[in-house]
Amino acid sequence: MINKEVTFIPLGTIDYQEAWNYQEQLFAQTIAIKTDNRNLPPQEQKITPNYLLFCQHPHVYTLGKSGQESHLLLNEQGLQEHQAQFYKINRGGDITYHGPGQLVAYPILDLDNFFTDIHKYLRLLEEAVILTLADFGIRAGRIAGLTGVWLDFEEQKNPRKICAMGVKCSRWVTMHGLALNVNTDLTYFDHIIPCGIPDKAVTSMEQELGRPVMLTEVEEKLLSYFEQLFGATCHILTNEARY
Template sequence: MNKEVALISLGTIDYQQAWDYQERLFADTIAIKTANRNLAPSEHRTTPNYLLLCQHPHVYTLGKSGKESHLLLNEQGLYDYQAQFYKINRGGDITYHGPGQLVAYPILDLDNFFTDIHQYLRFLEEAVILTLKDFGIVAGRIAGLTGVWLDFEKQKNSRKICAMGVKCSRWVTMHGLALNVNTDLSYFNHIIPCGIPDKAVTSMQQELGRTVSIAEVEEKLVFYFAQLFGATCHILSHERRYQF
């Protein structure tokens, strides 16, 4: 099993461009697994693992199980707020991505780690929970809901700080999580976030009352991701990072 994960920082990148890149890495990994079926074990190629980190310009994305009515803007409204809208192939409902939000897309072959999608989701949540703890923010889970929440125990003032939505096929994953660091939360006013009308959204900046270093958050998130998955993360050389 290959537990090395190539860490790729994409900076601020158009959503479609990042999605296309994910799809290519995902398809390449599936192709290796398919080819391995016809080979002797000694001839199997090792499947790669990737962790893409980025931010996006203003964009709303709707998962396969979501309702388009949860987007509260028409075409003119999207234009006015300089936001794009995509229907995509992950699970979950609608969410927002934008500047100041750290987005992580793991493209992992779970055969290299464990074949349990629920454990995979819990590990992603736990990496965020541990990261937030280092900043003095107590976060956790709400039964029946994915993502990471504040005031999660009594649920009287629950606020989502990290949304999640993934796709998994033949134990290869794509899409991932979005952690609100210094996010402009007003953009969530134009959707029903994750299709949940009675829960608020928050950010690290709002909870701490100060701007937070995204680079510092990224470093801690990668550390806990590697720790939980028993992985070794290494940065690809600039030349090998990506070609669009």
């Protein structure tokens, strides 16, 4: 049974470990349903849920499975001085930064409800960001061979990443996602080799526009484009309703 309903959960500002644990919980529940369905006749099988979490994190660096710890340029004392945490996590990709003023989106989707194509999934997430940025007058796109969303993506005289992405997918269930720099303190990127790419810069909507941007406006547009591109219908679940 196909289910394109998505439970949208705005988490606000949340500790990275807490959000990671919550993702793992939803991910495991969905996997369990799919596993149980294998032993049931079609009429008794349960539909699998889909979730989309939006949040911000306190200062934190995360290193994906394919990353190198040397791409973090701070030692333990440096992390403490910058009030930042560091986690090795189970997504793809290298090292990145999350912090206040950054919109982080974690889709926990059963792609069997949409399409079983991880590359298409990544490209649609990128497209939702590209369309969102266009609404703010920022022209963004892709660079061949590099996941994420970039500015100056054609001539690449000064390519700047504005949105990083890293996902995990098992049995066509996804977790982790994307991080869009809205009003992010970009100095925190000085302490890593972002995504393991030493020759390209990072930027934010605030830096490109020369003014702060309302995060709620960005959230609304990104959510709308997510629905359009995935053919999904999102229903909000408040933070309080989780408990």
